[in-house]
Each structure stands twice: as structure tokens, then as C-alpha cells.
Amino acid sequence: MLVQKRDVGDASSGPMIKIKVSHGSYHHDITVPAHYTFGDLKRVLAHETGLQPKEQRLLFRGKEKEDMDCLDMVGVKDKSKIILLEDPASKEKKLEEMKKNQSLLKAYEAVAQVRAEVDKLSQKVVTLETMMRSGTRFADKEFVVLTELLMMQLLKLDTIEAEGEARAQRRIEVRRVQSFVDTLDNLKARNSNPFSNSNNSVSVTTKWETFESGLGSLCSPTVPLQTSTKITQEWELFD
Structure with a gap:
């Protein structure tokens, strides 16, 4: 059990009263001017309990009091007892925030x-x-095993429930894993056929050389030339 004392104000501000505020298993002995309102008392209790005034509910003689109610006007006297409760909505909100923070962590x-x-x-x-790159070749198993290990990490990322910044971090890791898997696929293809790229380049070069040689353009006029000669001969026979 924790007992705390706090003196607020002075004798010049009016008669002082000492009241006992019960908050769960805690008890606070508070000395305040008798003309204080319950709203004033809540501000004093905020320093003692850590609860903001809007999170507090003060009960006197079994009834909740409004912030504008004056202590002396409702019968609060020296050594009177007041019960402090945390507002249920505020308490629930704190629990939700706590759960959210724990989930985020x-x-x-x-x-x-x-x-x-x-x-x-x-x-x-x-x-x-x-x-x-230095010419070493590997068994396909090396690429398959490494790819499977990366995919296992991808599955782990899929099971993580995250919000906000945590979700952004998860997305970054997903892209990293996918990038490494793509790299392994390319490496595996190169490992299986190390000369595939050079063959493609030779093929392309050969096509361009054939195109630039003009062989196609030489063949095309040949057919019309023969046809023209044949037609000329036919006209000569007709004459």
C-alpha cells in the first residue's frame, strides 16, 4: 500500500481540508482548499497518479461528481473519502494502444x-x-538449395502481420528475396549453358553481315531482268 501526501495552496486562499482519495489499492492523502472544484482536484491527482483529468472519475458518497462541483458545496470536509476510478473508455484505449505497440514490436x-x-x-x-565469373562451374543442386532457403524466408515474411513502418520494412525484405531468387535463376541458366550468350551474339552479327552484304538486293533484280528479256524476244517473234 502506497500513501502519498500533497499540500496545495496556503491558508490565505481559504480553509484547507485534507481528504483521502482511494485509487484501487493506493491511497493518496491530499490537502487542498475547501473551495476547490472536483476539476481542480483532478488536476492535482494527475500529478500523483499519472492519469489525465479527462481519464478520471471521482465519486463522493457513491455518486460521480462533475468538474464544476465545489468540494465544500457538496459536503466534502476534512478527512472525507473520495474514490478515484479510471474512465473505462480511456482504460480500454490504453489497452488497445499497448496491444498495438506490442504487435508492432x-x-x-x-x-x-x-x-x-x-x-x-x-x-x-x-x-x-x-x-x-572466374570460370568455376557448379552442380545445379547448389542453386536449387540456395533458392529453397530464400523461399523459406519469403514464407516467413508472408506470415508476419505488420502495420505502418513495420509493413514497409517487410515489403523491402520481400523485394530483396525476390531479387536474389531471380539472380540465382540467371546464374543457374548460365551455369548450364555458359556459351549461350556468345552464340546469340554471333548469330546477330551474322544476320547483320548478310543484310549489309547486299546479296538480297542483287538477287531481286535478276528475276525482272530475265522476264524483261523474254518479253522482248516474244515481241520480236510477233513482228
Whole structure:
């Protein structure tokens, strides 16, 4: 049980009264001027309890009092007892905010754990790519296993319920995983057919050389030329 005392005002402001305010298992001994209103008392209690005035409900003799009611006018005297209750709506709102904050923190932690795993896997992807550039070839199993591990992290991200900034962080990690999976697909294709890109370039070059050689343009006039000669001969026979 916690007992706190607080003296407010002085004798020149009028007669002072000491009242006992019960708040759950806590009791507060408050000394205030008798002419104070219940609204004034709430402001004093805000410093003692941490509850804002709008979050407080004060009961005297079993009835809730309005903020404008004066202590002495409703019968509050020295050593009177007043009950302090937290407003139910305010209490429920605090509980909701607490749950939301806990959920947000949980989402942040879950995303951070996935990020750490993705960072480790990304190093393996970079290592594969670097070694392939130097001519090293790998079994397809290396790419398949690494892709499956990344997809497992993607599934973990899908199960995380997040709002606000936590959702944005989750979206970033999803894109990272997808990017690494695409990279592995490309590396696997290059590993299976390391000369596929060079073959394509030769094919394109060959087409351009054929086009620029003018062989097609030489063949086209040949047919009309023969036809023209034939027609001329037919006219000569007709004459």
C-alpha cells in the first residue's frame, strides 16, 4: 500500500481540508482548499497518479461528481473519502494502444530476424556469382538449395502481420528475396549453358553481315531482268 501526501495552496486562499482519495489499492492523502472544484482536484491527482483529468472519475458518497462541483458545496470536509476510478473508455484505449505497440514490436523483431538470414544467404549468392565469373562451374543442386532457403524466408515474411513502418520494412525484405531468387535463376541458366550468350551474339552479327552484304538486293533484280528479256524476244517473234 502506497500513501502519498500533497499540500496545495496556503491558508490565505481559504480553509484547507485534507481528504483521502482511494485509487484501487493506493491511497493518496491530499490537502487542498475547501473551495476547490472536483476539476481542480483532478488536476492535482494527475500529478500523483499519472492519469489525465479527462481519464478520471471521482465519486463522493457513491455518486460521480462533475468538474464544476465545489468540494465544500457538496459536503466534502476534512478527512472525507473520495474514490478515484479510471474512465473505462480511456482504460480500454490504453489497452488497445499497448496491444498495438506490442504487435508492432513483435513484427519489427520478426522482420529483423528474416533480414539477418537473408543477409547470410545473400553472401552465398555473391560468392557463387564471383566464382562463376572466374570460370568455376557448379552442380545445379547448389542453386536449387540456395533458392529453397530464400523461399523459406519469403514464407516467413508472408506470415508476419505488420502495420505502418513495420509493413514497409517487410515489403523491402520481400523485394530483396525476390531479387536474389531471380539472380540465382540467371546464374543457374548460365551455369548450364555458359556459351549461350556468345552464340546469340554471333548469330546477330551474322544476320547483320548478310543484310549489309547486299546479296538480297542483287538477287531481286535478276528475276525482272530475265522476264524483261523474254518479253522482248516474244515481241520480236510477233513482228
